[in-house]
Amino acid sequence: MTxxxxxxxxxxxxxxxxxxxxxxxxxxxxxxxxSVQDIFDPYTRYFVGTEWFxxxxxxxxxxxxxxxxxxxxxxxxxxxxxxxxxxxxMMPTKGKGASLALILVAIPLLIPWNVVGTIWQIxxxxxxxxxxxxxxxxxxNYNYASEPMHAWLTVxxxxxxxxxxxxxxxxxxxxxxxxxxxxxAARIDKASRWAVFRYIQLPKLTNVLIIGVLLRFMDSFMIxxxxxxxxxxxxxxSTTFLSQSLVQQAIGQFDLGPAAAFSLVYFLIIxxxxxxxxxxxxxxxxxx
Amino acid sequence: xxxxxxxxxxxAFFAGIALILVAMTTWQAIxxxxxxxxxxxxxxxxxxxxxxxxxxxxxxxLGFVALSDVPLYVATALCVLWMCFLMRWG
Numbered sequence: 006m007t008x009x010x011x012x013x014x015x016x017x018x019x020x021x022x023x024x025x026x027x028x029x030x031x032x033x034x035x036x037x038x039x040s041v042q043d044i045f046d047p048y049t050r051y052f053v054g055t056e057w058f059x060x061x062x063x064x065x066x067x068x069x070x071x072x073x074x075x076x077x078x079x080x081x082x083x084x085x086x087x088x089x090x091x092x093x094x095m096m097p098t099k100g101k102g103a104s105l106a107l108i109l110v111a112i113p114l115l116i117p118w119n120v121v122g123t124i125w126q127i128x129x130x131x132x133x134x135x136x137x138x139x140x141x142x143x144x145x146n147y148n149y150a151s152e153p154m155h156a157w158l159t160v161x162x163x164x165x166x167x168x169x170x171x172x173x174x175x176x177x178x179x180x181x182x183x184x185x186x187x188x189x190a191a192r193i194d195k196a197s198r199w200a201v202f203r204y205i206q207l208p209k210l211t212n213v214l215i216i217g218v219l220l221r222f223m224d225s226f227m228i229x230x231x232x233x234x235x236x237x238x239x240x241x242x243s244t245t246f247l248s249q250s251l252v253q254q255a256i257g258q259f260d261l262g263p264a265a266a267f268s269l270v271y272f273l274i275i276x277x278x279x280x281x282x283x284x285x286x287x288x289x290x291x292x293x
Numbered sequence: 294x295x296x297x298x299x300x301x302x303x304x305a306f307f308a309g310i311a312l313i314l315v316a317m318t319t320w321q322a323i324x325x326x327x328x329x330x331x332x333x334x335x336x337x338x339x340x341x342x343x344x345x346x347x348x349x350x351x352x353x354x355l356g357f358v359a360l361s362d363v364p365l366y367v368a369t370a371l372c373v374l375w376m377c378f379l380m381r382w383g
Binding site: 012031035037038039041042044047048050052055058059062063122181270271276277280288 | 295296297298299300302303306307315322335336344348351352358359365
């Protein structure tokens with residue numbers, strides 16, 4: 006029997022394509038145009054070729070910001086993914102407790118990013134904040150405004166507090182979608198709790214974990230508001246990540262050409278890492 | 294379109310990308326691609342190889358710009374060869 010192909014459904018994608026074109030493709034094209042010009046406004050511009058790219062690629066400050074960005078993203082992924090799975094496994098599955106747990110876990114996700122920064126700014130202060138005061142009680146001279154390690158700890162804790170719920174909720178939905186028969190079979194086989202997790206729950210969570218890892222990587226790689234409010238990128242430049250360097254260049258110094266070149270390099274790095282993540286996970290799944 | 298600040302090289306670049314996409318879509322419609330394994334460590338479709346080729350070409354160009362003073366058309370020529378090689382044997 007010949008399979009009939011009907012491609013008419015592609016027309017249904019057209020509205021999405023138009024929206025993406027308007028919100029992403031056209032601005033991206035504009036950024037590419039800006040990246041090869043010394044530009045102040047559309048009427049005052051000079052073609053400079055690849056000069057801005059050379060400048061950006063050789064800029065030591067940006068290299069440092071890139072290294073910090075990778076350390077930050079991989080640190081929070083290493084904490085948030087296992088922690089999110091753990092929280093999801095511990096959440097109640099039935100009754101009023103389940104609804105209450107869902108609401109409580111989701112609360113950090115509902116708070117605007119700049120408010121999260123402000124909350125942790127106060128929370129971490131030794132004089133008026135609970136976390137800062139607790140550290141002081143433990144005899145640690147905790148000061149995220151002057152100690153780079155303390156600033157890092159606070160930024161990482163803040164991100165973990167803010168975004169682990171997303172991973173937890175994704176995993177919770179993934180866990181709820183596992184049919185009961187798998188657990189029945191595991192009980193018949195007298196499988197241990199670890200075996201149930203390793204051979205039933207974890208494989209079934211692969212798809213939601215792919216989404217979780219990609220979302221958290223992209224989001225953390227573009228992080229701006231929370232560290233900006235909390236530490237302002239300091240002390241010194243110890244918590245200045247890529248997006249903050251970019252904003253300083255584009256808005257602070259109004260260097261639109263170099264900032265556009267920087268954005269494109271930034272975009273290519275995100276694209277590369279996400280593609281590597283996605284391909285690796287998809288092929289691991291296929292090999293099974 | 295003035296606000297987009299077009300230049301001839303960037304317009305040519307995007308026209309090239311658009312042409313490649315149209316050509317690949319037409320090719321796909323006439324001869325649908327199947328996954329296959331070449332010298333790359335993963336199974337790829339034609340579209341995957343195009344994406345890998347374009348992304349790697351972007352990084353090759355950035356490398357040339359950052360690390361050498363060799364004219365950029367040398368990088369472009371190398372990338373065209375690389376793309377042909379990748380699409381056929383990747």
